[in-house]
Amino acid sequence: MQNQNQTIQEKIQMAQKYKEEGNIHFKNQDWKKALTCYHKVFLYINGLISKEDELAQYSQNQLVNQEESNIIQQLKCQTYGNMAQVYIKQQKYEKGMEAAQNSLKICNNIKVLFRLAICNIELNNLEQAREQLLEVQKQDNQIDISSQLKQIQIKEAKQDRVMAQAMKKLFV
Template identity: 35%
Template sequence: MSQIENNPAAVQKDSAEFTPTSFKVIGKREDMPVLKEIGQKIDESKRLKEEGNQFFKQKDYKKALSCYNKAILYVIGLVGENDEHYQYGNASSKLSNQQDAIVKELKSSIYLNISQIDLFNKNYTKCVERATKSLDIKQTAKGYYRRAIAYMELNDFQRSQQDFEKSLQLDSALEKDIQQKIQLLKQKEKQEDKKSQAFYSKMFN
């Protein structure tokens, strides 16, 4: 398991901002080899994910994100039998059950990694988006934890506490850290309540 996946509480500040629409700045789809075989696409996605993990360990988050984004592009159009679009696919996009499980794990892991870097960037709305994509595929303590942090920073205290609790249900080893985060959450909520009261009191004085 990579460093980025294995540390839900890690938070750093030094990283280049990344969004799907800014991908052309750090990498281009046309620069990617065109692969027709499903197995080749999956293997290349895996390779790029691991390359991204290495860049992450070196704290080169811009290159890591470029690798993760390319990795997603190789598998984003692949569909399993349970996908609503399966009937519209062709031989180069339809997955066997085994391949479907591998691709889902890849997507979940990559979105989870990107959500951590979103936290580094203080890109909290994007973190919620990416963590949710990961959780839609596979529920993990790390996914809920990272989304909870993002919700807390966005002052969505109810959703934040719910996600912290779900994270704890999935990984009891996080109990001490999550209890501390919930205390911080309650403090932030009180502070925001005071700010709101002060704001409205000025309006009606």
């Protein structure tokens, strides 16, 4: 698959090709093939190091210029964000959270923050989810978060009922 003799540009082009192929599989709801393609993106771009990196002088890897570095960072950000959405579709919320967090470490993306909030709702990290949703709305008030906030309220009410039942048993 990956050839050490490939140029940086060829590696970036292959990574972009796999990301686009993954997007097609996503649209066709073939989650497994989409994830496979998204993982292949990283096979091509991991290990490419910016010339500006302080450790670049020690690297055995290929060094990239600033423009290539920007393209790679954007590709990583988008691919992790896409992976988060696939994991949400598969109801693998912990993996979705991890992918979303990886994306957000690279760049600020409102859609990815929204996906992270969805994962947190499903994993009952309700306070984090609420904060993330409010940040989403603050950054883009066109995004409707009302159904997710309602979901949080329902889950909190259920948790309150469970807690009340447990307390009742303690003091009987």
